[in-house]
Amino acid sequence: MKWEAKLVKHNKEKRIAIYFEKDATIITRIKKLTGVRWSATLKAWHLPDNQENRNRFKIKLEIELNCKHAESIQQFEYWLKSKRYSANTIKTYTEALKSFLLFYNSKPIEEITNEDIIIYNNDFILKNKLSASYQNQIVNAVKLFFRTIENKVMNEELLHRPRTEKKLPNVLSKEEVKAILNALSNLKHKTMLSLIYSCGLRSGELINLKLEHVDSKRQLLIIKSGKGMKDRIVPLGQKTIEMLRNYYTIYKPKTYLFEGQTPFQPYDSRSLQQVLKQSLAKTNIRKPVTLHWLRHSYATHLLEAGTNLRYIQEILGHSSSKTTEIYTHVSNLSIQKITSPFDSL
Numbered sequence: 001m002k003w004e005a006k007l008v009k010h011n012k013e014k015r016i017a018i019y020f021e022k023d024a025t026i027i028t029r030i031k032k033l034t035g036v037r038w039s040a041t042l043k044a045w046h047l048p049d050n051q052e053n054r055n056r057f058k059i060k061l062e063i064e065l066n067c068k069h070a071e072s073i074q075q076f077e078y079w080l081k082s083k084r085y086s087a088n089t090i091k092t093y094t095e096a097l098k099s100f101l102l103f104y105n106s107k108p109i110e111e112i113t114n115e116d117i118i119i120y121n122n123d124f125i126l127k128n129k130l131s132a133s134y135q136n137q138i139v140n141a142v143k144l145f146f147r148t149i150e151n152k153v154m155n156e157e158l159l160h161r162p163r164t165e166k167k168l169p170n171v172l173s174k175e176e177v178k179a180i181l182n183a184l185s186n187l188k189h190k191t192m193l194s195l196i197y198s199c200g201l202r203s204g205e206l207i208n209l210k211l212e213h214v215d216s217k218r219q220l221l222i223i224k225s226g227k228g229m230k231d232r233i234v235p236l237g238q239k240t241i242e243m244l245r246n247y248y249t250i251y252k253p254k255t256y257l258f259e260g261q262t263p264f265q266p267y268d269s270r271s272l273q274q275v276l277k278q279s280l281a282k283t284n285i286r287k288p289v290t291l292h293w294l295r296h297s298y299a300t301h302l303l304e305a306g307t308n309l310r311y312i313q314e315i316l317g318h319s320s321s322k323t324t325e326i327y328t329h330v331s332n333l334s335i336q337k338i339t340s341p342f343d344s345l
């Protein structure tokens with residue numbers, strides 16, 4: 001999706017206006033954001049101008065950090081890079097730390113304490129109605145920054161973390177997955193979405209796949225440097241292997257398994273999202289489906305087929321079994337066996 005975010009003043013209030021081509025799925029997602037409103041005057045959806053929304057829509061800060069704080073953030077970024085954190089984590093942590101240090105722009109870093117984090121949580125995060133996940137990112141970034149760069153350990157018990165939201169994963173039925181895949185006539189597009197579902201891949205893992213990662217003889221797909229920089233292997237079904245062979249025969253990719261218009265370069269992530277959008281438009285599915293729903297559906301369908309939860313954890317690349325256990329809450333395997341007492345009245 002091509003979009004543009006602009007800082008605007010609407011009804012004497014600082015806002016962030018989001019401009020994009022009309023799309024029902026995107027509008028549904030935009031509406032879920034806190035404080036969002038439609039403006040007929042601006043002809044755009046607009047949100048509160050706060051740090052979380054600036055990060056979300058990649059708007060740079062207007063206020064510059066003082067020299068000392070800027071140097072410390074740069075040191076922190078170098079440390080994260082040297083430890084080979086992922087690009088997304090580096091960006092998230094440095095932006096979170098930048099937001100925190102901007103709040104204490106005039107205070108020396110060495111004088112910042114646990115109490116300052118509590119004040120920031122109340123006077124900035126809660127006051128601006130920012131999300132619990134954003135608050136958690138701030139705490140993680142600040143704690144790691146002080147431990148690694150300032151050699152100062154914050155009291156973990158005094159770090160106020162938000163209560164974790166226990167949301168269930170979004171899952172499609174097998175019939176819905178089939179409808180989405182069958183709606184695609186383009187073999188390349190169909191193969192990409194089919195592989196995400198058939199192997200439970202994250203979208204980033206799909207576009208980073210290279211030709212050597214497919215081991216058709218052993219019927220395995222090798223995921224290199226997935227989330228948490230972990231490698232793993234996932235099983236490839238015979239039907240998936242045949243689809244990949246047909247795809248390769250026609251498209252003959254050079255380096256990456258799925259390349260865009262430029263040879264040797266991976267497929268664009270936004271274009272991949274468009275593929276799903278085009279597919280959904282041809283079906284009767286009106287849910288705000290994302291690529292990650294296919295991964296959730298794969299895990300749930302494996303569980304319903306009787307696959308051991310431990311194997312599902314390994315295939316998905318979850319560090320903790322608790323992450324995988326959430327699929328037991330959306331599986332129909334046991335729930336459908338429960339008879340409502342109403343039926344026996």
